[in-house]
């Protein structure tokens with residue numbers, strides 16, 4: 001066994017992984033062309049073109065582009081009818097925006113634990129969390145791995161609760177051959193820098209429901225109504241619109257994200273095949289209805305009991321020294337300080353005690369087991385992917401055979 005890089009050995013890898021985002025000449029041309037020839041904001045054809053193409057890409061009738069995924073979430077919640085004091089079911093293992101958008105809609109995020117096999121909201125636990133105040137269920141396709149949409153949609157139908165998909169990480173992902181996003185009432189995407197499609201910042205809402213779409217339009221556009229006067233405002237909306245330069249750079253990415261997906265699929269499979277063989281490393285699985293994952297980031301689980309009890313943090317350190325950066329990812333959202341709210345500022349939260357919440361699966365995965373690779377790790381060639389595997393093999397075998405190498 002070669003010497004570990006943490007002990008001065010040769011690292012598996014010294015090169016960086018592929019660059020992300022990619023400032024291609026196609027994107028530069030698209031921005032300049034819009035800058036010189038088209039409107040920059042409201043009414044720009046570049047925005048209309050992007051919305052039409054993204055709706056088509058996501059098997060949806062309608063798309064509204066927004067300034068971010070967070071604003072898309074807020075707009076979608078408002079359009080779904082979420083009002084002050086209502087409850088919205090969300091997972092606690094996600095980016096903060098999933099829950100903070102609920103708070104910004106003056107509603108209450110009700111957390112439901114996740115499934116250890118997928119890192120996604122556990123559909124078996126959702127019904128127990130439904131109360132008379134539940135006005136939406138907002139599952140998140142974490143890492144681009146679709147949630148169990150059949151189960152969740154049937155719960156929505158049974159209880160007459162809209163399903164809003166947080167598909168911020170799931171561009172191109174499919175459930176039973178349909179793209180995610182518009183499978184329920186509607187869904188949102190993010191185009192923030194790290195996402196598989198990026199305009200630096202940006203977001204979108206997709207839907208097949210015309211009424212929902214019309215209301216989203218109003219909330220994202222200063223409360224204006226379709227066909228109404230420019231200075232007529234019927235909803236308390238805001239300016240949550242995407243600008244035309246961002247739209248124009250997203251249009252070519254509707255094609256390139258699909259090419260990238262083929263590469264991501266291939267690299268994902270190579271990683272799964274190899275890492276799935278390692279005792280103590282558990283690969284993430286997909287629900288049966290999943291026909292495609294977007295493979296935004298690669299999630300796996302580290303079981304310290306297979307590695308002489310060596311804590312996960314030592315694994316990260318050793319991997320980083322080998323040239324492959326792995327990390328822990330999310331912490332349970334309900335532990336964030338923002339949930340310790342001031343009753344004067346957030347009176348509708350006064351009866352909820354987020355600090356006392358405990359979700360065993362979320363906590364075990366977040367605190368002990370989750371190992372994330374970054375999204376650009378999935379964009380490399382065979383050799384790059386092999387380096388990731390070699391680093392995993394080198395570090396985990398040292399942990400199993402020579403635990404004393406990891407003593408402080």
Ligand SMILES: Cc1ncc(COP(=O)(O)O)c(C=O)c1O
Nearest residue numbers: 068069070095097168190191192
């Ligand atoms: C699951 C999830 N939801 C919502 C968001 C919010 O998107 P944005 O950063 O574009 O506001 C993100 C990304 O950052 C996300 O990963």
